[in-house]
Amino acid sequence: MRTKxxxxxxxxxxxxxxxxxxxxxxxxxxxxxxxxxxxIKVLSKEExxxxxxxxxxxxxxxxxxxxxxxxxxxxxxxxxxxxxxxxFTISFYDI
Numbered sequence: 001m002r003t004k005x006x007x008x009x010x011x012x013x014x015x016x017x018x019x020x021x022x023x024x025x026x027x028x029x030x031x032x033x034x035x036x037x038x039x040i041k042v043l044s045k046e047e048x049x050x051x052x053x054x055x056x057x058x059x060x061x062x063x064x065x066x067x068x069x070x071x072x073x074x075x076x077x078x079x080x081x082x083x084x085x086x087x088f089t090i091s092f093y094d095i
Contacts (some may be wrong), residue, residue: 001022007044010045010046013043013080014077014080015055015081015094017094018077019042019057019059019090019092026040026059030064035063039060039064040061042058043075055092056093056094058085058092068088081095
């Protein structure tokens, strides 16, 4: 069982900040296509863990081009790994 302090510390990880940055970029891009901006969510490690995942953070969306996740050029800092989980989810990991 993780403590609240542990989950709060996870929000300080570089992967969580990289996910937030990508979500902002997606929202900006979605404006141009007329998609639902509120469908883009950044999930913390705690939220990912509750869903049965293992990533340090995730960006998920409900509306947008089907293959966005695999076609996005993700530029993050060198200490973060990002990968497409499916067509609507990108996971981030601190390395």
